[in-house]
Amino acid sequence: MKAVLISEITPAEKVELVEIDIPKVRPGWVLVKVKAFGMNHSEQILRLSEIKAPYIQKPAIPGIECAGMIEDPSDSGLKKGQRIVALMGGMGRSFNGSYAEYALLPIKNVFPIESDLEWEKIAAVPETYFTAWGSLFECLDLKEEDCLLIRGATCALGYASIQIAKAYGCKVIATTHRESKLELIKDADEQVLDNGKLEGRVKGVTKALDLVGPKYLKDTLRVVNRGGIVCQTGILGGVYSLNGFDPIKDIPNSVYLTGFFSNYPKEKTISDIFMFIKKHKISPIIGAKYDFKDIKGACIALDNGKINGKIVVNVDV
Ligand SMILES: NC(=O)c1ccc[n+]([C@@H]2O[C@H](COP(=O)([O-])OP(=O)(O)OC[C@H]3O[C@@H](n4cnc5c(N)ncnc54)[C@H](OP(=O)(O)O)[C@@H]3O)[C@@H](O)[C@H]2O)c1
Secondary structure, three states: OEEEOEOOOOOOHHEEEEEEEOOOOOOOEEEEEEEEEEOOOHHHHHHHOOOHHHOOOOOOOOOOEEEEEEEEEOOOOOOOOOOEEEEEEEOOOOOOOOEEEEEEEEHHEEEEEEOOHHHHHHHHHHHHHHHHHHHHHHHOOOOOOOOEEEEEEHHHHHHHHHHHHHOOOOEEEEEEOOOHHHHOOOOOOEEEEEEOOOOOOOOOOOOEOOOOOOHHHHHHHHHHOOOOOEEEEOOOOOOOOOOOHHHHHHHOOOEEEOOOOOOOOEEEEEEEEHHHHHOOOOOOOEEEEEHHHHHHHHHHHHOOOOOEEEEEEEOOO
């Protein structure tokens, strides 16, 4: 089968397909025929630095998510040909991932789905919509009557969050730091140009999904109403942690702070997401698509960060 294999720091321009054996199935694992996969920043981080870490098995096939069909169900109870998505839990790091025609994956990471969407649309869902869903419902306890602020909305996760929250019935205020991108968040009820200070500029926010991260987190905390919740999910601002964070002074009284980590998807949640997408006729947003033979182009696009929405790679074309 064709796959991407990396053992050392690999710039996008050096990414190439190699021919390797299809992995042999074993108990507790299933063999998946990969139809398409979405691309993620964490794969870029793996390629450009994390590959050197001792906990990464090498050579590694990157890819933290995919959409495909069961090729060999092993002892899973799933049927050959069942449509599935797979994501996270060490995929593409502790064990080989999705940049391949076939992937050998632990049963716990593989979720049967019912969807009549085309494969590339299904592939845009797992990591992005699971992260949006978990942030909105598990962490923010989103209700129809909420006014949701999405800070840093011009990213795949932001667009997905707008879709879900609007379909759920919430009022949505979305921000971007580029005036030219206000148009891209027009599906929100209000669009705000983010200059780093939203305090005093947005009103009535009961829940906030912060995708910019620690760079502006203190400001986000000051924007939500008393009793409101802030969920810290993204790090688009390039600041990963906060030194000198003073919870007593920086978190206003009766405002709640939480964070979401997408590492632990559950079958019920994935099934709920696909049911919600179907019920509300949501079309997962794709920013750019590539054929697997041009995986190098897809990696270059990921590294350049200029695509608006999810990058999807079609494997079985
Ligand atoms: N917590 C978790 O488990 C989890 C899971 C998945 C993703 N994430 C995080 O969520 C964020 C979004 O992920 P994604 O895959 O949806 O990203 P993405 O689609 O690749 O979006 C990247 C784009 O975000 C834009 N952006 C928007 N606001 C920005 C700002 N204030 N500063 C810098 N760039 C900004 C940039 O374009 P412009 O500068 O042109 O606007 C950039 O091209 C990332 O930080 C990612 O690491 C977290």
